[in-house]
Amino acid sequence: MRTSTSLLRPDMWVGSVTEIKAADLKARGIRGLILDLDETLVSAFEHTPPPEIHAWVQEMKASFSLYILSNNPSAKRVQIVADQLEIPCACRAAKPRRSGFRAAMADMGIRPEEAVIIGDQLFTDILGGNRIGSMTILATPMAPEHKPWRKLMRLIEGMFIREADTLREKLHPDHLKETP
16 A cells, blocks of 8 residues: 555656557556546647657557546547547546546456556646556656646645655666656
């Protein structure tokens, strides 16, 4: 069982989802990827994923079930991106609540230990994924925040990230980007 502070610690931390390799996830017994949308697959103000994200998604689809789980309230926006990537999706997920993750896993036919939750926010994606018992990967946001409340959240997240980064640097000087 994770402690309250370890619930905010991702299993891995990457600059972009494109750094995540299928072989690494297969070796951990992963069968499905649950992906955040905004700032993970596409910038918050864009409706089209960059070519490198599209290529990565196609590569991952060859090995895993994929699902977009977003807190975004716009079903239209989420569906537009999901249609381009040809993967199922759900919006208004209320992450970090477990219900959205459970529904996605049920649709994918996988158990929590067979899923990896990938997103850019500690207090939604990582906390929710850890609460349900899945592997978690924190991705650096694709673009800087513009909304004041999101800037504040990023500042608070930064305190936890700096702590994890310092610990990772001490334990992994080669910067494997995997949290202990």
